[in-house]
């Protein structure tokens with residue numbers, strides 16, 4: 001038996017096309033063009049590639065893309081001043097400050113400086129609180145995209161046992177809130193959880209967001225479960241040539257896909273959904289800030 005492979009890349013492409021349709025309509029009917037500002041501090045090559053992809057897809061969706069690349073030596077005060085300018089800029093509907101920030105910058109302070117109405121990452125405490133108390137907030141992109149993929153295989157999640165492995169503010173905690181709102185029985189597991197394999201084996205929906213390559217083994221997966229692999233780990237791949245790397249998830253995919261009912265691959269699973277959901281949230285911010293109706297694209 002082999003589980004259904006959930007094609008996140010294809011789903012994300014469809015979502016981006018629907019978003020582009022809405023953006024075109026906003027322009028036609030209201031003369032409005034959504035804008036997304038991305039702030040990148042430092043020279044990390046992986047981050048630069050990622051920011052370039054985001055900018056490309058933003059423009060392809062018909063939105064304006066504003067890129068701010070700052071040196072790693074940028075002070076916290078300078079960064080806060082830039083955020084204040086973007087908050088005040090009417091052409092900017094969404095602000096994303098790429099994480100991680102250099103150690104001399106207090107990342108939480110910077111995130112809290114972003115106008116919650118423009119916080120397309122959903123990391124501001126106001127949005128975290130709104131998501132936790134039943135909606136209206138901007139939802140973090142990776143959990144939002146993960147939930148869309150889960151619901152693409154099963155519409156009604158009520159009563160299912162969901163296990164989220166990982167408790168980060170960016171993925172684990174908001175993912176747990178979204179699954180709770182879908183009436184799942186949610187367990188959040190982490191590095192101190194006792195009998196992690198046993199806890200995972202109870203899951204009808206298993207979300208892996210730990211950042212450890214291929215940690216979740218095939219025999220940790222309940223037969224028929226929906227498995228969402230959020231991990232993006234670069235590991236050495238000598239079989240591809242000297243010094244080469246490849247991407248693997250937090251799930252041992254070959255083993256797990258033989259047991260799961262449906263599973264996301266890495267790459268091509270959750271990753272592409274994260275960027276599509278960033279555009280989703282930018283469209284949502286644009287509509288809400290202007291008092292225009294927003295329906296999920």
Ligand SMILES: Nc1nc(=O)c2c([nH]1)NC[C@@H]1CN(c3ccc(C(=O)N[C@@H](CCC(=O)O)C(=O)O)cc3)C=[N+]21
Nearest residue numbers: 096097098099100121232267268269270271272274275
């Ligand atoms: N404020 C903030 N918000 C973020 O959302 C954020 C961030 N900081 N910092 C960095 C991480 C990383 N991240 C990724 C999103 C998509 C892919 C993605 O599309 N991955 C492709 C593979 C790309 C490849 O081949 O390298 C895939 O999984 O198929 C990867 C990584 C968002 N992040």
